Amino acid sequence: MSVASPRRVVFLVADLGLGGIQSMVDALARGLDRARFAAAFVCFDSVGVLGEALARDGFQVVHEPRRPGLDRTLPGRLARRFRELGAAVVHAHNRTALFYGVLAKGKVDGLRMLYTEHDRSFPEKLRVRLLHAVLARRVDHTVAVCNAVRDAIVATERFPAARTSVIVNGVAPPARDPSAADARARVEAEFPAARGRVVVLAVGHLTPVKDHATLLEACARLEPGVRPLLIVAGDGPLRAELERKRDALGLANDVLFPGYRRDVDGLLRGCDLLALSSVSEGLSIALVEAIARGVPVVATRVGGNGDVVEDGENGIVVPASDPAALATGIDRLARDPALRSRFGDAGRTRYARAFALEGMIDAYQRLYAALTASAHR
Secondary structure, three states, X not given: OOOOOOEEXXXXXXXOXXXXXXXXXXXXXXXXXXXXXXXXXXXXXXXXXXXXXXXHXXXXXXXXXXXXXXXXXHHHHHHHHHHHHOEEEEEEEOHHHHHHHHHHHOOOOOOEEEEEEOOOOOOOOHHHHHHHHHHHOOXXXXXXXXXXXXXXXXXXXXXXXXXXXXXXXXXXXXXXXXXXXXXXXXXHHHOHHHOOOOEEEEEOOOOHHHOHHXXXXXXXXXXXXHOOEEEEEOOOOOHHHHHHHHHHOOOOOOEEEEEOOOOHHHXXXXXXXXXXXXXXXXXXXXXXXHHHOOOOEEEEOOOOHHHHOOEOOOEXXXXXXXXXXXXXXXXXXXXXXXXXXXXXHHHHHHHHHHOEHHHHHHHHHHHHHXXXXXXXX
């Protein structure tokens, strides 16, 4: 009796650089049952460091460049790539991939498309909402990474409720590294300003939606003599502006911008708490990684943050764009090691219960199987 070949799942993403969506896609693809599913990738902006690593590890990673503006040639070129890769399912991530993926899908007979929405900043312009409503009906199934995102896209953009479900982002369990106990020493060796101080870590692109400006204003409100050190891991278009703001607030010795980091796990192990100041989120990978490693969190009350951080249980949840509330939350945890320890233990429990990587992978594999079975019928 012949054994069925693995079904090809092609991940359609802007790039595979360093970021939450990219980390999720990387972990999902690597965790698939290779007897059932074979992963490949098509990037339309750039490949990125994670894409290069995936290619080295034997995955097919294709760069199909997107031209500036509306690229009318991209759908045809993507369709050709999907046929060449033998795609059974295209798994698109976020809005640009939705747009071009749907147009390409119409050119490939029998192709199934799954779309994952990671985040939305509402309200969108009316013409954008109308466009997404049309595109959503040409997708075979949509996944939102949290209930808040699902509710928003169903209510605001008319995604079909019957074909829109929730799969929360999962992350791999922390590695049992015997050198983990030395993580703080490594952080202090790289950042001498961390010695003898509470260290707050922030992880994310330096873009308006992450609202690092409010985080800086919160730090400026903290008492100078016992002010924690803030390490902002990430880069982006607002970096120079944020560095100027830091200096203007007199925080040159209290806030560091080391740029993009591939060792976020090491930084998490060596810090005392994580701060997330976003004004919009889906389900933050950084938050899930933090609670998995027993790091207490101060986060804004947006998107799926409240699904990860239970206020008063494993962290503190504050209103968005409120530097005073954010400062109060950071100060409370910075001054109370016992509270940090209690929140950290509760975070590990919550991670194991709700955000393990295996659960996310299993849920997506069931969807892939259902989509390919319907295509066969």
